[in-house]
Amino acid sequence: MPSENLYELTSLAILEGRDSLPEQQLTGETSPLAGLINQLLRENQTLRHDHQRAVEYIRAKINQLLMVIGTVPLRAEELTEEHLIDLDPLGIVAQSFARILEHSRETNRKLALARDEIQAIFQSVGGSLLVLNEKQRIISYNENFRASFCPDQEEIIGKGCHEIICKRDSPPADFCILQKLQATGRGCTMSPWPFADRYLRVVATPIKDNAGAIIQTVLLYVDITELIETRSALSAEKERLATTLESIAEGVIATDTEGRVTMLNRVAEKLTGWEARQAIGKSICEVLQIENQEPLGSCGDFFQDLLQSQIPVERVENTNLTALDGSALSIYLSAAPIRQPDQSVTGAIIVFRDISGEQRIKEELAKAAKLESIGLFAGGIAHDFNNLLTAILGNVSLARAQLSPDHAVFQLLNETEKSSNRAKGLTQQLLTFARGGAPITSLTSSRTLIIDSARFPLSGTNVRLDFAVPDELWPFEVDEGQISQVLQNLVLNASQAMPEGGLLRVAAANLQLDADPGLPLPFGRYLKISVVDQGPGIPAENLDRIFEPFYTTKSTGQGLGLAICYSIIKKHRGLLTVESSPPDGTAFHIYLPASEQQLEVAEITETVEVKSGRILVMDDDEMILSVVRAMLEFSGYEVVEVEDGETAIAVYKKALESGGRFDAVLIDLTIRGGLGGKEAIARLRSLDPGIRAIVSSGYASDPIMSDYRSYGFCGVIPKPYRAQELTATISAAIRGGRETA
Amino acid sequence: MSNDPQSRIIQVDMRGQVCPSTLLVAMDNLNRHGEGLQSGALKLLIITDNREALHTVPATAENMGYAARITKTTSHYEILIGLPDQER
Incomplete structure (x- = not known):
């Protein structure tokens, strides 16, 4: 059967992938059909071929797209022809692309914003900024830089920073932050960097590529002159304060608001017995153990009151301080809250002084x-x-002298x-x-x-x-x-x-x-x-x-x-x-x-050598006058009595004028309500420089008594005295006068 | 990318699978859950034994604006994909 044969041959041709039937089939009665089959076979082959190309095209495009995304191409077994359509890989990739583009746009927007931000920061930062390229040439600078370093310079871009800042043709061999940056490869700071009459802080920050090479450098210059000067003034002030606190005679303790010691000076260390490093952080009441009945009360009460009322306490005395070793001191104490300019209280300061010595002096005084x-x-x-x-x-010695x-x-x-x-x-x-x-x-x-x-x-x-x-x-x-x-x-x-x-x-x-x-x-x-x-x-x-x-x-x-x-x-x-x-x-x-003199064996007071002469006696005590008169007259003297200095001067002057000069004058140092011995002798000596005057007093401690010669007296006799002592002194005075005369 | 307990995790297990491509499946899931991923409500956990995917999946996720973290277990890899920390 020829049709059956044709069917088998056609199936075989399809199976074997041929595009025609064997030649003999094109003859005979089946030849028209065979011709049609041959045509169909050829078309089928073309279609297969086209399909194959389409699949390959799709794969290639998918792979191309994947490569664009940055991944690797697919292997054939990862995507079968069947999945090629079912899975819709192009659709997937396209959709992914949409997301990638969206993400990219978003990123661009953020970048633009960031660039604007950076530009704003670049211009408004409180310092001068420079950006250098890899050849260390300026590619960007901010307005602050121009104003600070080169207000009149027109060309800045493309110059080296050494030309503009250091004003030289090549970078300095030392003290250049760029060299430091190159050497370390890390950001670095130089501060303080003296520049003209100012101090700067210079910060260099590298920008590196993926390989770690420095492709740009950002330089920041900040003027810190004020900071340096303030810091130096502050440190001087601190030093001055510390010296003051250490050199004053009072103990000084500062505390925070909780009453913890924050500072104590050397005197406070000495008085309390606490060393500063032990005391700091301790409660004030532990360090300053004070006792006072009124008005402070206990340390805790006193301190709480001080911080609450914020009223300073001034020079509270009768306060006892117990030192670390248990010894007690008497102190006075002043205390005041420490105020900030805004009036807030940050602690207290306590000043105290050891007044044990002063107290003792007071008591002794x-x-x-x-x-x-x-x-x-x-x-x-x-x-x-x-x-x-x-x-x-006097009377006893007189009475005795009249008796055997x-x-x-x-x-x-x-x-x-x-x-x-x-x-x-x-x-x-x-x-x-x-x-x-x-x-x-x-x-x-x-x-x-x-x-x-x-x-x-x-x-x-x-x-x-x-x-x-x-x-x-x-x-x-x-x-x-x-x-x-x-x-x-x-x-x-x-x-x-x-x-x-x-x-x-x-x-x-x-x-x-x-x-x-x-x-x-x-x-x-x-x-x-x-x-x-x-x-x-x-x-x-x-x-x-x-x-x-x-x-x-x-x-x-x-x-x-x-x-x-x-x-x-x-x-x-x-x-x-x-x-x-x-x-x-x-x-x-x-x-x-010991004395070089020899003691006279005989009592000179018993011998009376001169028993004549006129003696002026000045004393405000009638009883003395009468006994002195009795003693002197008994010895043979003539006596004139006066009761005060004025009278004595008048009597002496009158006698002098009438030619009856007194041989000696006995003057009492202290005259109640009248001219005393000291003034009288001065005036008597101006009348008669050769006057023989003896001073007498019950106040043996009066300086005139021990230094009578420099006051113009030629003798002294402390009260009380016996007749022999008096006459001996008088006669010695008269004798001395006659010898010098 | 932190393990935010607020985010729901969607798991995609592709162990033992050659076809279809792990990358395409991952991309498909990234597209499909795009909204949840971008809002931070979702995270995607891809479980795979394909070593190649360890490179391709995270690279693609990052292109799309996500972050990916790979965890290795005895038998497979886990790729957790979500919003990067600074965008949350």
Whole structure:
């Protein structure tokens, strides 16, 4: 069957991909059909071929598009022909492209915005900006740069920064930030960079390509002159403040608003015992432990009040500060809130001062003032008392002189005179206590003075006295009353140190100082007097202070006794020392210059050499006038009495004019309500430069008494005095006058 | 790209699949969920064992303005795609 054969041949041709049937089929009865089949076979092949090309075209285009996107082409097995249509890959890619374009437009818009932003920043930044290319030529600059560095320059683009800023042909070999940038490859800063009379901060920032090479550089110049100057001024100010705080005498502590210490100066460290590094951050109340009844209260209350009320506290006294080591100080304290210019409070400042010393001085001054008023009172009494004693002693000595020594009354008068002499000693002490005046010295037997003075305070005690005072002791020129007081004081102290009794040794010796004995005394002849007790001794810590005024360990003591002793010995150009080694008793040593003079053995007061002459006596005390008249007339003098200076001058002038000049004048230093001795002698000397005047006073401490010669007197006689002393002084004055005349 | 708990994650598992292309499927999903991805409401998690996709998928996602993060597990890779951090 020919049609069946044709069918098979056609199927085979399709299968084998041929475009024609075998030649023999084109003949015979099937040839028209075979011709048609051949045509169809050829068309089929063409169609297949076209299909293949279309698929390849689509694949190629998809791959091309994928390459455009930036990915890799698809492998054939990744996309079969069937998926090629079903999946719609072109559609997918196209849609993706739409998104990519959209994203790209968005990115462009953002870039444009960013560029505008950068341009705005570039122009408005508070500094000069330059952008350099890889050859370090300027490709961009801002207006600030032009105004600051080259207002008149027309061409800036294309120049090197060294041409415009450094004004040179090539970049400087050193101090160029670009070199630093090239060397490190990183952004760098130079600050402060001196430029003309300004200081700049220069910041160089590199812009790199993907390979890390610098393709552009941004340079920023900021003028920091003001900052540098402000910083330097601030640092100077800080330094000044710190120096001030360290050099003031007050302690200063600053705190924050919570009361934590932020600063304390050196004085505050010393007073509180806290070191700054320990104290900072601690509560003020821990560091400054103060106690005050009124008006501060406790530290916490006080501080809270201060920060709440914000009212400064000024100079609050009677405040006690307990230091870290537990020691207590008396302080005054001021405190104030620290305010900012906007009035807000940022903390507090506390200023305090150690007034323990001032307090002590105040107390001592009060004591001294009290003592001075007692002294004035005592001085007044002593003066009157001396006048009374002058009358008693004068009358007694006169009465005795009129009796023979074997008369029954003679001995009684002797006893009266002795008692009066003791009373005289007492007023001397009173006066020394009152004024501690300059000593009125006279050549004195040291031995007699030592023994008499040491015995006196021991009557009625069970202290045994042992003297080691040699007969050949040198005499000295001392104020008997004062030295006697020193000895009495030392002996009294020693006996008080032995309330149960004991042995008190008083020793004296001549001492020639000619090699350095370690004593602060010039070389020469001295008397050393020692008072040694068997008491408990004085502890070493008290030994240094026992000569200080008002220092006492006795509950009833004034602390004056040893201080007066020290001062008296000092005024005699001597030295008072103490040694003690508890419990073996205490020794006080007195060193006094010895006199070169020999003591006259006979009492000159008993011999009356001149018993004639006219004496003018000036005293405001009638009792004194009468006893002096009696004493002088008894000795053979003629006496004229006056009660004040004016009268004395008038009488002396009248006598002078009438040719009856007075042989001597006895003048009382103090005249109540009238012209006193000091003024009287000045005027009398102008009348008669050769006047023989003797000054007398109950105030032994008056400087005129110890320095009478420079005031124009030729003699001195402290009250009270006995007849022999008075006549001896008067006759010495008259004799001196006759010798010089 | 942070793991924002606010974003919903759509998972596309393409393990063992050669055809159709992982890239085209990923792109198709990126297109289809474009709105959610751009608003930040969505994230796409592509699970694949095709190493090539580790390059092609993230590159395409970035071109479209997304960020991609690859995580390797013992058996496969996960590519998480979403908005970059600074745009959220």
